Amino acid sequence: MPMSGNAKISLKNVKKSFGNKHVLNGLNIDIAEGESVVVIGGSGTGKSVMLKCILGLLEPEEGEIFIDGQQLVGARPSVQEKALRNTGMLFQYAALFDSLPVWENVAFGLIQAHGMERGAAKHIAIEKLALVGLDADMAHHSPADLSVGMQKRVGLARAIATDPEIIFFDEPTTGLDPIMGDVIDNLIRDCTKHLGASTLTISHDMESAQKIADKIALIYKGGVVWMGPADEIDHCGNPYVEQFVRGDINGPIELDILKP
Amino acid sequence: MEWNFLAAIGRVALRFMRSVGHLSLFTVQSFKHIVLPPFYLRLFLKQLMFIGYYSLPVVGMTALFTGMVLALQIYVGSSRFNAESAVATIVVIGLTRELAPVLSGLMVAGRVGAAIAAEIGTMRVTEQIDALVTLSTNPYKYLVAPRILAGMITLPMLVLVGDIVGVSGGYLVATESLGFNASGYIKNTFDYLEARDVISGLVKASVFGGIITLMGCYHGFNSSGGAQGVGRATTNAVVSSFILILISDYFLTVMLLK
Ligand SMILES: Nc1ncnc2c1ncn2[C@@H]1O[C@H](COP(=O)(O)OP(=O)(O)O)[C@@H](O)[C@H]1O
Numbered sequence: 047m048p049m050s051g052n053a054k055i056s057l058k059n060v061k062k063s064f065g066n067k068h069v070l071n072g073l074n075i076d077i078a079e080g081e082s083v084v085v086i087g088g089s090g091t092g093k094s095v096m097l098k099c100i101l102g103l104l105e106p107e108e109g110e111i112f113i114d115g116q117q118l119v120g121a122r123p124s125v126q127e128k129a130l131r132n133t134g135m136l137f138q139y140a141a142l143f144d145s146l147p148v149w150e151n152v153a154f155g156l157i158q159a160h161g162m163e164r165g166a167a168k169h170i171a172i173e174k175l176a177l178v179g180l181d182a183d184m185a186h187h188s189p190a191d192l193s194v195g196m197q198k199r200v201g202l203a204r205a206i207a208t209d210p211e212i213i214f215f216d217e218p219t220t221g222l223d224p225i226m227g228d229v230i231d232n233l234i235r236d237c238t239k240h241l242g243a244s245t246l247t248i249s250h251d252m253e254s255a256q257k258i259a260d261k262i263a264l265i266y267k268g269g270v271v272w273m274g275p276a277d278e279i280d281h282c283g284n285p286y287v288e289q290f291v292r293g294d295i296n297g298p299i300e301l302d303i304l305k306p
Numbered sequence: 307m308e309w310n311f312l313a314a315i316g317r318v319a320l321r322f323m324r325s326v327g328h329l330s331l332f333t334v335q336s337f338k339h340i341v342l343p344p345f346y347l348r349l350f351l352k353q354l355m356f357i358g359y360y361s362l363p364v365v366g367m368t369a370l371f372t373g374m375v376l377a378l379q380i381y382v383g384s385s386r387f388n389a390e391s392a393v394a395t396i397v398v399i400g401l402t403r404e405l406a407p408v409l410s411g412l413m414v415a416g417r418v419g420a421a422i423a424a425e426i427g428t429m430r431v432t433e434q435i436d437a438l439v440t441l442s443t444n445p446y447k448y449l450v451a452p453r454i455l456a457g458m459i460t461l462p463m464l465v466l467v468g469d470i471v472g473v474s475g476g477y478l479v480a481t482e483s484l485g486f487n488a489s490g491y492i493k494n495t496f497d498y499l500e501a502r503d504v505i506s507g508l509v510k511a512s513v514f515g516g517i518i519t520l521m522g523c524y525h526g527f528n529s530s531g532g533a534q535g536v537g538r539a540t541t542n543a544v545v546s547s548f549i550l551i552l553i554s555d556y557f558l559t560v561m562l563l564k
């Protein structure tokens with residue numbers, strides 16, 4: 047396994063089940079500092095669950111999760127809190143606070159966690175909103191008034207507002223038009239390139255995955271079946287990857303549907 | 307057959323014990339975050355307004371009509387042995403010790419407990435509580451502590467208002483339709499009233515305020531399964547508040563009589 051010693055984030059043999067449903071089955075993945083990793087995989091394969099385990103929102107039954115070398119599974123809350131202080135997360139369904147206007151959603155981490163004064167935080171929030179293509183008029187709307195795609199972009203602005211060292215994006219471009227999708231892809235790319243952040247992105251979109259990623263990992267049945275450099279994915283020779291990339295119903299990936 | 311029956315009882319008992327344990331942990335966490343800094347003053351003030359100020363009409367109406375009907379009924383009873391002069395005293399004691407705190411508690415549980423459970427439950431199922439955690443904000447401190455503290459502080463204030471409105475309602479009925487002399491009724495109201503009558507009612511109110519907000523937060527926090535789950539959390543919050551208010555009322559009364 048490459049560079050597990052100096053990885054920014056490292057998951058070792060992580061297992062998580064709900065009842066008798068085994069979602070993560072000994073998952074291993076490493077993300078180096080400043081690296082952009084994209085995880086692909088069918089829906090319901092546990093990609094969001096993996097992110098929630100890293101963030102301490104779900105507790106794995108087995109395995110270890112390291113951030114900056116600090117083991118987090120079963121660690122005291124204060125240890126987890128400290129390790130996760132410099133992370134940002136975009137949730138799959140945005141998870142905006144509907145009791146707060148858009149700008150306060152974006153400024154939340156700045157005000158609450160970093161103790162920034164509200165006026166200054168609002169200024170930064172409006173800058174971040176501009177980065178995701180939302181103008182200042184939007185700042186005072188309630189998140190409930192926005193379209194799903196706009197909510198997603200507010201969630202993205204919130205995730206990057208504090209310029210965190212680690213950012214997780216759960217399906218950042220799902221529900222966006224192709225042009226806005228491209229803007230968001232570039233933004234995520236910039237987070238790693240210019241801010242030096244380590245990012246872990248979940249995506250269904252192969253084109254966007256190849257644009258964002260240094261490395262791509264395919265999850266199947268609760269484990270990583272292939273991980274490699276983004277430019278190798280088209281000719282990696284792995285049958286699972288080839289089937290997923292082609293979007294073919296025939297291949298080693300079992301689907302819970304009746305084939306015609 | 308009997309073993310199945312015993313096993314079923316055992317299962318129910320275990321489930322009950324688990325809920326009690328779960329709720330106890332939640333309560334300890336909540337109170338820990340009420341006393342430990344940082345404090346969210348802005349959120350606390352917002353809850354003071356929501357739980358306290360906006361409950362005034364409901365509590366006022368309840369107390370007014372309770373005081374009025376109490377005067378009528380006690381008059382019926384006391385006139386049977388020529389003790390009409392006791393009406394004012396019994397109305398004020400019944401209201402301050404018992405009816406104002408319990409009825410206000412039940413009304414506020416319906417209004418506030420349900421709203422808290424629905425709001426926090428929705429935040430749970432839409433992952434807003436998870437989002438709080440990822441933004442380095444403790445959800446007990448941010449969501450639960452301000453509500454419980456506001457509940458424990460505002461309920462006694464509401465009940466004090468209820469006491470005054472309720473006694474006034476009794477006074478109106480007594481003087482306007484039962485033919486009592488106004489100054490005599492007022493004199494009888496205050497001559498036999500002791501501070502502990504009022505204070506014991508306010509202590510009860512504070513406990514009820516804690517129960518209502520704790521149940522709202524607890525059921526909201528542990529809701530799951532979309533809109534249906536939030537609906538279930540709301541119902542459970544109100545029903546469990548009602549039951550706990552009635553049970554604790556008895557034990558508080560026993561304790562406060564000593
Ligand atoms: N809190 C939960 N309770 C029970 N099952 C869950 C929970 N969260 C996720 N699951 C299940 O875990 C599986 C993986 O979910 P998820 O990680 O959201 O998939 P995806 O890869 O599409 O993001 C799904 O089958 C889902 O039903």
Ligand SMILES: [Mg+2]
Nearest residue numbers: 093094138216
């Ligand atoms: Mg998902």
